Amino acid sequence: MNKIPLTVKGAELLRAELHQLKTVERPRVIEAIAEARSHGDLSENAEYDAAKERQGFIEGRIKEVEGKLSSAQIIDPKLLDADGRVVFGATVELEDLDSGESVTYQIVGDDEADLKSGKISISSPISRALIGKFAGDVAEVQAPGGVREYEVLDVKYI
Structure with a gap:
């Protein structure tokens, strides 16, 4: 099975979500199913159908999160020693060479990504395009609007 890269923070967020699903959401939906069952005929009981559907979603998400955590390769960016190279977990300051605009991104796992x-x-x-680059290097990124060039200004492991 392939390892899924996660930062320490990303793994903590997945563990918190799993805890929430198991200790709050699962008991709540079980209670909703019991309540809907007490209303009698299940063949035309929309509350029961909705609660069963919600239960299926919760159980599926629990399995998904457990699978991700079991195959996770947790990487702490503070412990990286990549000699200034852009690697997973690194925080990179870039300058868009077309607009001169400066942006900072951290490279994280798929589940942690949040552009905002x-x-x-x-x-x-x-x-x-950035992986393996050093400060001062230029990365060419194939974007929907064409090729964009970014200069790597700084690489931090925080």
Whole structure:
């Protein structure tokens, strides 16, 4: 089975979600099913159908999160020693050479990616173009609007 890269923070978030699903959501849906069953005829009971559907979703998500955690390769960016090279977990400051705009991204796992908080997926085109680069290097990214060039200004492991 392939290892799924996760930062320490990403693994903590998945563990918290799993705990929430098992201790809060699962008992709540079991209670909703029992309540709907008490209303009698299940063949035309929309509440029962909705609760069973919700239970299926919760159980599926529990299995998915457990699978991800069991095959996770947890990487702490603070412990990386990549000699200034862009690697998974690194925080990279870039300058768009066309616009001169400066942006900062952390390269994280697919589940952790959130562009609004500056976290981009390891499988994104920009991450793939940046991996292995050093400060001062220029990365060419194939974007939907054409090729964009970014200069790596700084690489941090925080």
